[in-house]
Amino acid sequence: MNHASLRYCPDLLQYARRETREVMVGNVGIGAHHPIRIQSMITSDTRDTPASVKQVLDLAEAGCEIVRITAQTRIYAANLENIAREVRAAGCNVPLVADIHFKPDAAMEAAKWVEKVRVNPGNYADKKKFEVREYTDAEYEEELERIREEFTPLVHLCKDLGRAMRIGTNHGSLSDRIMNRYGDTPLGMVESAFEFARIARDHDYHNFVFSMKASNPKVMIEAYRLLVARLKAEGADWNYPIHLGVTEAGDGEDGRIKSAIGIGSLLADGIGDTIRVSLTEDAVHEIPVARAMARPFNEKKDAPATVAEFTPSYDPFSYERRRSSVMTLMGHEFGGDKTVRVFTTQERWNALAHKIASMGDFKPEIILEKSGVIEIDPRDEAAVSHLNDLTEPHLVTVKDGIGLEVIHAFRQLAFEVDPRHPILLKDTLEPPSGDTDFLEALLPAARNIGSLLCDGIGDAILVRGETAPGQSLRLAYNILQASGNRIFKTDYVACPSCGRTLFNLQSTTQKIRAATGHLKGVRIAVMGCIVNGPGEMADADFGYVGGAPNKINLYVGKTPVKFNIPEDEAVQRLIDLIKEHDKWVDAPEPAAAEA
Missing domain, CATH: 3.30.413.10 (Sulfite Reductase Hemoprotein, domain 1)
Incomplete structure (x- = not known):
């Protein structure tokens, strides 16, 4: 598919939040002028009313604004009546969402009791057989007609009762029909959601949001960008809000990093109106992470609306690494298709020198001060042309303290500087002077470095936002692992x-x-x-x-x-x-x- 004419955000070099219509989930608005909403999901058995109610109340108290509950069959969905009644009786008005996968009758039951229904187009009214078969146009239409019959009653019910809906595609559960026509691709994910959205729109139902989740942050970022670009191409009234999430992110540091790369890099481009951080931990632990991710964007003012004059030097819809030249420093090759290297400062190297031999996979590789790196402001035309006139490739990075956002600064560097010059990425251009909170350092580092790596930009990385020397190196390696650039552990x-x-x-x-x-x-x-x-x-x-x-x-x-x-x-x-x-x-x- 030719992406040349598609744009997913007006300007890759400055922040502006995507404008959307408002979708109401009970008393909570998503999109439009509302802040980025925080969601999570309870883990108890939906038939266990007391346990489910307790978890909903605990999440709401932790700051969760929308709570999802699985309803795998009609019997489970029927108990949402009791859960909703008890939650409201406890004085809690947090909207509830039913998570529906295979059963249209469960969705019809759930819509009576909760404010929103999540359907997965890949398995709602579709049996996933993992079959390889060619669909003729007629067979394809016949399946769409069957889906229309199954899905239309739910659209009518949600419209009549004022319920919201999420049309949530998962990379992992696309229908055979989509898999055979589009493959296991971001395009297939978008098309799958559009089939359902068109049915909803045919009945003048618009109170829905989209999601495009995947467990691989690269796939997830590409799918959401493609979704937004395609929505824009469909017309101004396809301005539906977006729910962001990385599925199956895992637990601990790795789960937080993977989520920050996927969710954070999209938020940094103004995409996303509600988020859920999926951690394999108690759901209440997801809330502070999600809130910390959303906070900088809820506090941000949009830049004046402009359309960039820059043409990106990469395709934002499909991954390809920037083609730099190979260099060697301190015995380590980097650039080209070589491993992305981990830098540290001389001061941190000295602090770790006595134990570098025993640091296993988290060793520092190159010292910043010995690298001869050239630091420039990418807006400085004289500095850029001086660098581009050099005959030999040279390691380059963005100068500290120039008042640009990290992602925008390094994108501009990649657009302006000859591709042969390898780039050293930094997590922050304002290194902290005192000690830092680990989560406060981890999320921006993963968002900034991870986003750039997923766009193919960067040949080496330096983490300075986390001030503890050993911890900053572990964070650097874990970001490389989560972005798929350097696999050194399971x-x-x-x-x-x-x-x-x-x-x-x-x-x-x-x-x-x-x-x-x-x-x-x-x-x-x-x-x-x-x-x-x-x-x-x-x-x-x-x-x-x-x-x-x-x-x-x-x-x-x-x-x-x-x-x-x-x-x-x-x-x-x-x-x-x-x-x-x-x-x-x-x-x-x-x-x-x-x-």
């Missing part, structure tokens, strides 16, 4: 728990991590149930999926290979499966403790 795709989950996700993920955390470059998916399971594991080598209560199915790629394994044997059976496929190595002996 990569986990783990879903947040929800009422569909068939085992304890948190303890299971930790058990699997303990057993497999030393396997470099192996991707393991840990999925609570079958909804996103096979599809979100598209990128994973192995999958551990809840098949039935206390029973686990194991996958290789998208293919289930072992069924109904008792939960207490499943981690060992996963290890056996990894060994069968020659991806296993024994964990290294722990290093002797430092004297």
